[in-house]
Every structure is written in C-alpha cells, then in structure tokens.
Amino acid sequence: MTSILTNPLRVGLRQERVITPQCLVIFGASGDLTHRKLIPALFELFRQRRLPSEFAILGCARRPWSDTEFRDRMQEALKAEINEHLQAWEQFSQGLFYEPVDLQQTDHMVRLALRLETIDRLRATRGNRTFYLSVSPEFYGSGCKALASAGLLADPERSRIVIEKPFGRDYGSAQNLNRIVQSCAKESQVFRIDHYLGKETVQNILVMRFANTIFEPIWNRNYIANVQITAAETVGVEERAGYYESAGALRDMVQNHLTQILALTAMEPPGRFDPEAIRNEKAKVLQAAHLADENDAWKCCVRGQYGPGGTSSHPLSGYRQEPGVNPNSTTETYVAMKVFINNWRWQGVPFYLRTGKRLPKRLSEVVLTFRRAPVHLFDAAGGAPTPNQLILRIQPDEGAEIKFEVKAPGSGMRSRPVDMAFNYDDSFGEPSDEGYVRLLADAMLGDPTLFTRSDEVEAAWRLYTPLLALIEEAPWQLPVHPYEARTWGPAAADSLLADDGLSWRRP
Amino acid sequence: MSAQLTLQAPLELPPADLTAYLEQLWSGHLAGSTGAATFTLVVWDPAWLEQQLIRSGRHDGPITGLLTPELLEAARTSVAALDLPPSTAPMDPALAWHLGQLPGDHKADDLRGRFVASAISAQMPRRLITVAPTLAADHPLETMVAAYCPLPDEGGAGAACGDVVVLRGGMGSLRQALALIEPLVAPELPCWVWWNSSLDEPPEMLEALAPIPRRLVIDTSLGQPRRCLDVLLAHIEAGQAVNDLNWLRLRSWRESLAMVFDPPARRPALNHVVQLDIDVEGHHLVKGLLLAAWMADRLGWHLLNSSSVADDGNGVGVSAEFQRTDGVAVRFRLMPVPVGVAKTHPGAILGLRLICNPADQPPLCVIFCSESGGCMRLESGGMAAMELAEEVVPLPQESEEMEMARLLAGGHDSTNPLLAAAAPIAARLLPG
Structure with missing residues (x-):
C-alpha cells in the first residue's frame, strides 16, 4: 500500500471566509503578472470554492482583445495547471471578460463603467468592485484619478483599489502618491500589496x-x-x-x-x-x-x-x-x-x-x-x-x-x-497557498490586515x-x-x- | 447580532395589487438602490414551535420567527413539563406536535417577516419573501409589503434598500398563493429558498417554492431521518444547489478530524482504519450518518451492508460494514445516547472513535468528544496499548442566521462537492 501523500480529510475544508459577489477589474491584464500570478491565484480560489458563483474578472489593457481572446490567452498561459482541472476551468473562464481600456482616455473610462454595469447584471455581482492596478508604477496616480473621475470609487463600501509595489521611489514620491490616492479614495478602500x-x-x-x-x-x-x-x-x-x-x-x-x-x-x-x-x-x-x-x-x-x-x-x-x-x-x-x-x-x-x-x-x-x-x-x-x-x-x-x-x-x-x-x-x-492567493482573497474580502x-x-x-x-x-x-x-x-x-x-x- | 425590524409596518395589500405596487416602489423610492442587483430570499417560516408555545401560554409573543434564548428556554421547560425524554431537542418537531395537543388559545401579534437578522440584512437582499403559515388552517391569505433599508449595526452607509413581502395564511390559502411568488422572484438574480422547518411537511410546498435553479437551504436535523436524507439526495441528484445547515454544523468535527491527520507521519494510519464509532444525542441519526459518509467518501470505503441495532433501550442505532480500498473491512457503529440537556437541534454529535491498525506500527485510537459532554462510552475498552489522540470538539459558535448570511454572502450555484458525495452514502447507510 502506498502512503497517502495528501490528507484526504483536509480536501475541501478551506472555506473559512467566503468572498462576496463582485467583479475584479485587472488593469494591465496583458502583462506578466496577470497570467503568472493573478489568474492562477484566482483559479486556485475558485477550485477551493472560495469564490462565489456571482463573480467576474474583467481584464483591462490597451490591447484590442475580445473576451474570447483573453480567455484563450489565459488558458494557454495556465495550460499545465488547467490540464488536470479542465471542467473547473470551463466554469471559471465563463466569468472572464476583457475590455480594451486606456486609463488616460476619459471615453474609455465611461465605456468601462457601462461594461461593469452590464457585468453586474450578467453575473449578479451586486455592484461590488475591486480594481487591481497591475500597471507601470508611473500610472498609479493617474489610474486612481481616472477611476475616481469616472465615479468608480465613489462608494467606499463597494469599491476597492489594489496597488502593486513599488509605492514610490523615496519618501517624497511616496508622500505625493499617497496624497493623490487619498484624494481619490478613502484609506479603507486602498490596499497596497507587499506579497511578502x-x-x-x-x-x-x-x-x-x-x-x-x-x-x-x-x-x-x-x-x-x-x-x-x-x-x-x-x-x-x-x-x-x-x-x-x-x-x-x-x-x-x-x-x-x-x-x-x-x-x-x-x-x-x-x-x-x-x-x-x-x-x-x-x-x-x-x-x-x-x-x-x-x-x-x-x-x-x-x-x-x-x-x-x-x-x-x-x-x-x-x-x-x-x-x-x-x-x-x-x-x-x-x-x-x-x-x-x-x-x-x-x-x-x-x-x-x-x-x-x-x-x-x-x-x-x-x-x-x-x-x-x-x-x-x-x-x-x-x-x-x-x-x-x-x-x-x-x-x-x-x-x-x-x-x-x-x-x-x-x-x-x-x-x-x-x-x-x-x-x-x-x-x-x-503546501500553503501562494502569497497572491491569500492577498487577493483578503483584498476582495476587504480585510486590510496584510496590506500596508x-x-x-x-x-x-x-x-x-x-x-x-x-x-x-x-x-x-x-x-x-x-x-x-x-x-x-x-x-x-x-x-x-x-x-x-x-x-x-x-x- | 441583533435582529432588526423593518422601518415601517408592512402595508397590507390585496394579493392582486402586490406586483404592481412593488413595481411602483422600485420605479420610485427604490430606483437606483444598489439592492436592486443582489438576490431574492424566500423563507418558508412556519415557526410551529413558537406558535404552539404562544398558543399554549408557555411563551410571550409576538411571533417573530426568530430562535431567541427565551424561546429555547420555554421549549426546554416544555420538554420536562410534557414528560418527553430529556434528549428531546427544542427544535425537534415532536415537541411542537406535543404542544399542539395541549389546550389553549393565547394570541399574539404575528410579526414574521418584519424581523430580519442583521447578518442577513447586511447582505442587502433585493427582496425578502416570507411565507408564514398560521396554525389555523382556514386563516385567509394576507399579503403585506414594505420597503426596507437595513441599518448596519456599526453605522455607516445604508443606501442599499430592498423590499419585504409577507404572505401569511392557513395552509390552504398559502397553497393558492404560490402563484403569487413566481412573478416576485427576479429571474436575472440568484434566488435562495430557506426551508426553515421540518422536512416532514407537505412536499408539494417545498417543491413549489424551490424549483431549480433556486438555491435551496434545508436542515436535515428536522424531520424523519429517512425523509431528510431522501429530500437532500433527490435535490442534489436533480442538480440543484443544496445547502444543509445540519451539514454545516459538522464543520468543527470535520476540521478536528482533518487536523489529527495533518502531520504527514499520521496519514498512513488512514489507510488502516478498522473501526469507526459515533455517538449522537437523542434518536436523530442524520448528522452522524453524514459524518461517517464524509469519511467513507474521502477514504474510498465501499459500503457492504448496514443494519439497525438496538442498544440498552436507548434507541435504534446503525451497524454497518465498509470495505477499504485494500479489501479489509471497517466496522461502523452509530448509536443514539440519552442526554440530560439536549442541544438546540436533534442529533448533535457527542463523540467519535476511530481505530486504525497499521501493520508495522502500534494501533492509533482517535477519540473526539463534544465540548458540551463526555464520551465515556467511547473511552472504555482495551485501548491501553494504542497511541491515543484525544480532542474536545468545540460547539458551533454561529446562529442559523449567521450560517445563512455566510451562504448568502458568497453562495454557489452548485452543491458543495463534499456534501454531494456524502449524501448518497449516508442515505444507503440508513437501514430501511
């Protein structure tokens, strides 16, 4: 008899905190981080049944991809992980959407707001949104401003923003960035990631x-x-x-x-x-x-x-x-x-x-x-x-x-x-969850304990x-x-x- | 978590005007409310126990549909007064039935549907439909409606509003009112149906309230065990998303068992289980069956046979034999045990013993006892030579409403795979 490698009684028990229905919007969705870390982490959360059925991921970047193209690209990037869980991926990918967005273009932001309303209706995501800025650091400030101008950060109970590192280059630039971010959203809405x-x-x-x-x-x-x-x-x-x-x-x-x-x-x-x-x-x-x-x-x-x-x-x-x-x-x-x-x-x-x-x-x-x-x-x-x-x-x-x-x-x-x-x-x-699994879940749960x-x-x-x-x-x-x-x-x-x-x- | 009352008394309307009034409400007062895009919750809320306690003068009104400490105290007092076995849980439908045999005609205001647990209201349901049968079978149908803006316990924004609909009446009039519910459920939003009562009640009502794809919440501790498991299994097999509060109450037992076998050095023992014993309170076996079925599924055991077994006049238990993946037999015994003070729901687990007998290591005996009581029966008998892992399993901390709120907060449109796999095994384990 071979020994048991995993604890069969542990399988499926990690459901302690359930994420509320929402749409996660990833800016910079065509970048490395999205297919290397974020989508795998979200797929893991899905397989652990910690994502509700009323959940959607909206990828945003400048590239003119369609929903199908985004799904295909993510599937290709995660091929090794998906192969063992094809059925789960099939379900998960139905909640993947894509919208070409340039954060600097006002009309793009208007289009984004409308798309989010459509997704709310389609996926019953209740108007809850988490915006993930996986863009070049120089766009953190302008990205926040664009979201605020479009009214997408107006409700502090239902919208959050996640900002990747580095947060500034020094004390002065961090202060400036904080000033901009805090003019766009309440501190309770801001989740600065340190994946450690x-x-x-x-x-x-x-x-x-x-x-x-x-x-x-x-x-x-x-x-x-x-x-x-x-x-x-x-x-x-x-x-x-x-x-x-x-x-x-x-x-x-x-x-x-x-x-x-x-x-x-x-x-x-x-x-x-x-x-x-x-x-x-x-x-x-x-x-x-x-x-x-x-x-x-x-x-x-x-x-x-x-x-x-x-x-x-x-x-x-x-x-x-x-x-x-x-x-x-x-x-x-x-x-x-x-x-x-x-x-x-x-x-x-x-x-x-x-x-x-x-x-x-x-x-x-x-x-x-x-x-x-x-x-x-x-x-x-x-x-x-x-x-x-x-x-x-x-x-x-x-x-x-x-x-x-x-x-x-x-x-x-x-x-x-x-x-x-x-x-x-x-x-x-x-093996414990990859850091992004925990941090993404916490951000979507609105728990800022592990954010700076x-x-x-x-x-x-x-x-x-x-x-x-x-x-x-x-x-x-x-x-x-x-x-x-x-x-x-x-x-x-x-x-x-x-x-x-x-x-x-x-x- | 305190219960909240709707801000205004529900307005009584003729049934025919209900839909038009709600449409008007949403195009006027509630236009733009974020509650518009959440979900509908339909609650079958007979509150038989509460109604009978009030009618028989054993509890003060009003009727709220909430499980308050005062209500539970009145129920426990009644168990003794009616000379029922002390193991009778307050929520045991038998208690309500016995209360129903008592004389009395005390009346109280019926506020069902107006009290909403704040844990549930915090999820901002678009529509809360309470179906509230009365004791009097010929009570005419009353339909009430109110706009509802939950005020969070901790203050803050409360702009997400919804509405509350109450359908109250005798069983006959409620059957006729079922047609009213369909147009009240927004087809584009998830709909949850909480069957907050015994599963022994007329099946046509349950089926009418909870067609697929509505998500069903039941409690398999309420009703005859065979009926409970059949309902659970039928709905799972039909592809419905089923949530069982009785299963959720097993969480701490599953977690404690998993914890024992987390260290990799312990895991091989799971290949060598030879005996599993579970003791439950009173006579309701479903919870124990679900726990055993979950283990059997996770460990790949195949059920060979199952039969009823009586023990010392305490009640009828289950004796069964499984076959491990290596062909060795696993003996299983589930026994009802009398207790002095029963927990709220029938069939709470008192203790569990798992004996593993690896070939080249000393046997391992895992004993879990419920926080609220001992498990001397399981601790007795020939375990001196075994490695002993003994733990106390904490009682669930959360109320029904908290469990409901957790489901509503992040629900799924499919049944939890662990429950879906355990339910058929549990159904086969129960003899007859």
Whole structure:
C-alpha cells in the first residue's frame, strides 16, 4: 500500500471566509503578472470554492482583445495547471471578460463603467468592485484619478483599489502618491500589496508572538541581544534588469519586504486582532526605527554587487555582464545595514538587515539572539556557551527553531548547544497557498490586515532616506563592494557586525 | 447580532395589487438602490414551535420567527413539563406536535417577516419573501409589503434598500398563493429558498417554492431521518444547489478530524482504519450518518451492508460494514445516547472513535468528544496499548442566521462537492 501523500480529510475544508459577489477589474491584464500570478491565484480560489458563483474578472489593457481572446490567452498561459482541472476551468473562464481600456482616455473610462454595469447584471455581482492596478508604477496616480473621475470609487463600501509595489521611489514620491490616492479614495478602500505579507510564515510571526505566553515576556531588550533579518536569493537579476537598474536591492527588497518583517518582529502587541490595531502598531514601530548612524549613514550600511562566480562547469555572470545591465552599473545587488528602534522595548538592541542576489542559499529568516547567561557554571564544548537563539524560518523549510544548551553526555558537566525545531511540513504537510492567493482573497474580502497603510509606507521610506540621499548625492561614501557570485556578500558586510563583536548567522 | 425590524409596518395589500405596487416602489423610492442587483430570499417560516408555545401560554409573543434564548428556554421547560425524554431537542418537531395537543388559545401579534437578522440584512437582499403559515388552517391569505433599508449595526452607509413581502395564511390559502411568488422572484438574480422547518411537511410546498435553479437551504436535523436524507439526495441528484445547515454544523468535527491527520507521519494510519464509532444525542441519526459518509467518501470505503441495532433501550442505532480500498473491512457503529440537556437541534454529535491498525506500527485510537459532554462510552475498552489522540470538539459558535448570511454572502450555484458525495452514502447507510 502506498502512503497517502495528501490528507484526504483536509480536501475541501478551506472555506473559512467566503468572498462576496463582485467583479475584479485587472488593469494591465496583458502583462506578466496577470497570467503568472493573478489568474492562477484566482483559479486556485475558485477550485477551493472560495469564490462565489456571482463573480467576474474583467481584464483591462490597451490591447484590442475580445473576451474570447483573453480567455484563450489565459488558458494557454495556465495550460499545465488547467490540464488536470479542465471542467473547473470551463466554469471559471465563463466569468472572464476583457475590455480594451486606456486609463488616460476619459471615453474609455465611461465605456468601462457601462461594461461593469452590464457585468453586474450578467453575473449578479451586486455592484461590488475591486480594481487591481497591475500597471507601470508611473500610472498609479493617474489610474486612481481616472477611476475616481469616472465615479468608480465613489462608494467606499463597494469599491476597492489594489496597488502593486513599488509605492514610490523615496519618501517624497511616496508622500505625493499617497496624497493623490487619498484624494481619490478613502484609506479603507486602498490596499497596497507587499506579497511578502502573503506568506504563511510571515503571518506566523504574529501568531508565534501573540498567541503564546512563552515568547512575549522575553521579547525585549532585557533578554534579546540582537536581531538579524536575512532575505537571500540565489538568482541573479534575470529578466528584470530594466527595473532593477533603477531600483537596486534597497528599493526592491529592504524598503518593503525586510521592513515589513522588521515591523512584525518588533511591533508592540495590538489590543485586538483588528487590521487598524495591527497597522497602528506596525506604523508606530517603524516611526521609532532609525539607522544606527543617521548623520554618517555610510557607517551603518554596506552595499555590494555580485561579480562573476560559480564553478568551472557552471560559471555565473557578474551583474554588470547580465543582459540589459549597464557595464558600469553602480546599482547594489546586496545591502546590509544596522538599525535601532528607539522605544522602551528595543532601546540599544541592534537589528541587522541584509539581502542580496546570487548568495549561496535561497532563504529568508529572522534570528533573535538572546543575551548570554550571566554566569558560566559549566564548561562548554565550544569554549563558551552559545547564546540562545530563536530562528523563524520564513522560506524554505518553513518553521521555527530554538537553540539552547544541554548537558553533553559523559561523566563531566560540559554543555553543548542543541536545536529544538518546528517544521511546517512535519506538522501540516500541505503546501500553503501562494502569497497572491491569500492577498487577493483578503483584498476582495476587504480585510486590510496584510496590506500596508499610507503611514507605514511613508515611515518605511523615511527610515532609509539618509541612505537614499547618500546614494544620490555622495555615492563615493557608500561604495558598491564587489562580491563573488554564490558567496555571502562582501567582506565589508562581515565587518559591520564584527565591529560589534558579532557575526552573521551562516544558515 | 441583533435582529432588526423593518422601518415601517408592512402595508397590507390585496394579493392582486402586490406586483404592481412593488413595481411602483422600485420605479420610485427604490430606483437606483444598489439592492436592486443582489438576490431574492424566500423563507418558508412556519415557526410551529413558537406558535404552539404562544398558543399554549408557555411563551410571550409576538411571533417573530426568530430562535431567541427565551424561546429555547420555554421549549426546554416544555420538554420536562410534557414528560418527553430529556434528549428531546427544542427544535425537534415532536415537541411542537406535543404542544399542539395541549389546550389553549393565547394570541399574539404575528410579526414574521418584519424581523430580519442583521447578518442577513447586511447582505442587502433585493427582496425578502416570507411565507408564514398560521396554525389555523382556514386563516385567509394576507399579503403585506414594505420597503426596507437595513441599518448596519456599526453605522455607516445604508443606501442599499430592498423590499419585504409577507404572505401569511392557513395552509390552504398559502397553497393558492404560490402563484403569487413566481412573478416576485427576479429571474436575472440568484434566488435562495430557506426551508426553515421540518422536512416532514407537505412536499408539494417545498417543491413549489424551490424549483431549480433556486438555491435551496434545508436542515436535515428536522424531520424523519429517512425523509431528510431522501429530500437532500433527490435535490442534489436533480442538480440543484443544496445547502444543509445540519451539514454545516459538522464543520468543527470535520476540521478536528482533518487536523489529527495533518502531520504527514499520521496519514498512513488512514489507510488502516478498522473501526469507526459515533455517538449522537437523542434518536436523530442524520448528522452522524453524514459524518461517517464524509469519511467513507474521502477514504474510498465501499459500503457492504448496514443494519439497525438496538442498544440498552436507548434507541435504534446503525451497524454497518465498509470495505477499504485494500479489501479489509471497517466496522461502523452509530448509536443514539440519552442526554440530560439536549442541544438546540436533534442529533448533535457527542463523540467519535476511530481505530486504525497499521501493520508495522502500534494501533492509533482517535477519540473526539463534544465540548458540551463526555464520551465515556467511547473511552472504555482495551485501548491501553494504542497511541491515543484525544480532542474536545468545540460547539458551533454561529446562529442559523449567521450560517445563512455566510451562504448568502458568497453562495454557489452548485452543491458543495463534499456534501454531494456524502449524501448518497449516508442515505444507503440508513437501514430501511
């Protein structure tokens, strides 16, 4: 008898929250994100029966496609997933529509409004709409204005708008964009996506902290010596050179993903599990965060750029040799920095953040290192007792791990570190939903908990303003250190911690 | 979630004027209301228990059709006073029948259709049609209508309006009034029919109110088990979208069972189930049958035989044998168990025991007990050598109206596949 791979009793039970009838309007429907992420996520929700029958998806882009052409293109793009679920796709695709729309053309918006009314009647979607702006960031503001001018955001109870990252390029542009968006819609209608927040393990940081009594009493400066947050990628820039050249690791990863993890790790307990209560605490902790040395930001940050590397059988190009990259590019593909949080809980505790491309492993984790025991009563196998660590593994091998000292077997009283691990696969054994499944569902449910609020976004940009200014105005003070592909970044990043008597965890 | 009252008393109209009046309402006061594009909800709302409690002087009016704590308290008191078995659930149709044998002629205002659970009104139905039979079979037909703008509990916009239609009368006059309902249901919008009563009631009324493609909501805990399962199965097989509140109340049991086998190391044990025991309250077996049928479907068991079994005078249970995919037999026993205080609906599950016997590992025994009571019967007998997984299953937290609102909020035009697969197995499990 073969073993059961999936839990047959789990099938079909994920229906905890049901999305209300509505029409999801995707702007930029001819783009990559729509067929790579959005439609697969929506199809998954459909197969989980979490979409009601009264549901429609209206793709909008400039291309003059028909409904049938849009359906065919989506079917072609999702061929592998659809093959096993042809009947489901047949039903799902009946709710797919397409309207050629240029957001800048007033008459197009009038036509869109009429089309939406037709779809409301055809699919009984009750006038509920979620608008998803999967367009180039420079159109976020004008897109919102166009929707507002057409009256499509007028009812705050029935219309929402989802905005992809990046939300601004710096503090000033984020503020401007927020002003525009908020002139078009209420904050409660705006859902700014950070797909990292859709990850089960990122959400688990909240549950680990606030559903257990064993962690929260020691989750502070009295017990924690430092915190490391790492998001490492093995891939290079791939096909994103055009965007990445103007963004770099700081804008692409740190300002959004790592900062959200920082906020969840460091925030105060919310009074209740309520979107605003959680977002209030996240905003507050980000407002209290600052670079370790704001006046001389170069002292607390290291930038790097991957050079050639790999093995003779699998050589890897350096960043500057990648297609579409300026051969003299000074864009960072690696960044490490030290941050403090000025509040009662975290005063004096350094938070080290690092991210990079072409590192040896793909992983994201938060490592909380506790203070050393005040007295060494025992000999330690490693010379000195290893400080306790709590490691929250966000990906891969999702789970958590605690490192602590135990007595080494034998006649003496020597201690040595061991691990106690929790692993998602061992306990649950089901792959969790892709981040977009969760985030799309939440947006359509009107639950903003996992979306960033305007003040959070601005606080995140403000935190890195000294670095962005330095890169802009005095880049020689923040040089880009080369590092060999598939190594753990430039040596200067090690020095950042070595100066504090610490080292990066080698996962 | 408090119930809301319509803002104005419904206007009584001659039946012939109903459609014209509503058209006028929508072209005038309600023109442009977003409620225009939602759905119609038809509720068969006899509230027999409430009517009989009021008539016999055991409960104060008015008649609302809502299941209030006061109503449940009066029903539980009546169970004892009428010398019915303590396991009789307040919603057991037998209680209403026994109350009907008592003398009394107390009257109360009949406000059925005017009270709307705010969870339901928050879904902004375009039209709520309440069909409200009276105890007096010769009561003439009354038709009432009101515009209705729900006020959200938490304030905010309330511009989405709809209308409320009440058809009240004796069974005879309501049969004649069925023709009035068809033109009231907007053909372009989904229509839900909530059969908020026993399935033992005259089938022609149910069939007339809920033709396909209307989506049907029933409760298989109300009515004779055979009749309940037959109705459920017939409507599923006819291709109708059927929702069963009794099935929805099983949610926490299904979830708890799935949770035990989430760790991959436990899953192989599901290939080696040898015994399944379920205890239910009182004498109503449908919920237990649906739970067993769901497991049988998910694990690919084939039903070999099923028979009635009596146990200690508590009532008649079911003993059955399934065959696993590897040919090994699985014994199943479903037993009714008397309780001191019954839950609201008949046949609530008290406990479940699942025994798995893998070849190269110690046997695994899973025991689940309802939050509200023990399951000593299932905990007894020779499990010392087994790995024991024991859990308490929480009681459902949500009211009928909340469950209804959940269905209305994101409904489907097809039956949940798990229920569709379990229903035929449950029907075959029930002997006779």
